[in-house]
Amino acid sequence: MATTETGSGPLRTRSAAVALAGLAVAAGLTATTAGAAQASDSEEHCVLDVSSREYTCHGTPADARQRGQRIADTTGEVIGATVFEDVDYGGSSLTITVPEPCPKNDNVDFWLDLDDHWQNRISSVQTWSTCWVWLYPDSGDRAGPYKENHPDVGDHINDRTVTVGLS
Template sequence: MTIAPSAAASDDSHCVYSVTTGDYACYATLTDATSQGAKQETSALAAADIIGATVFEHRDYGGSSLTITVPEPCPKNDKVDFWLDLDDYWQNRISSVQAWSTCWVWLYPDSGDRAGPYKDNHPEVGAYINDRTVTVGLS
């Protein structure tokens, strides 16, 4: 089930953001958001996108989620290849992350510092960055 764009960033929603198109779509469940069928139902995602990371509102992968799709697996080239400046809903909400498709996740607070890289699943991002992220980078 796709949620209307006006309700895209709301409590208990599971959204998918495409780095390729710059668009997103939201669903009622995480399974719907990340399943191949859900990706094919929306024009917000490019057909060839793959999952680079999923960030979660609460510890232990709870609450709302935001899945970030990328056009290809992240190359290991010593730089951040994909960026997402979080919208008002997601700023200062991330508490756990999952890295996918060779991507490492970097979390940036307002101060310009960064936390990471998170190279796999992290049920807690740590006290320093918990609920302080404004930008996500994938490398």
């Protein structure tokens, strides 16, 4: 997939599945079940499968990782990243599964425009598989790549991310 960088921010071409996943996230994740919906200030641990656009939430990070692993085991997907609301991998989490390990091709291969719940909340990241994590604020800048786990993304991007890219 082609990615072109300009001075004002990334221009990107996305696959249909990734574009639809971004729309699902931006549209408030209508696939969320009523039982998974929680108040915005309570902790939730969710999994987003970018291929199927399935979004599920769980009570603990371990339950979310287990769900992400089940998706990977049954669909060929892999866990690409987990982002966290608080430093030191605390607070709510979002585990992102992708259709394949991230190729190292100098492109950002998977994009997620975050919904209102996740915008401006990311403080730590874990990388999975071969994916590197890029964090994009509204300004068009970016932080990363985070090539390994980061318990604190740094003051320059903390609580400012609106889009996550995986490369």
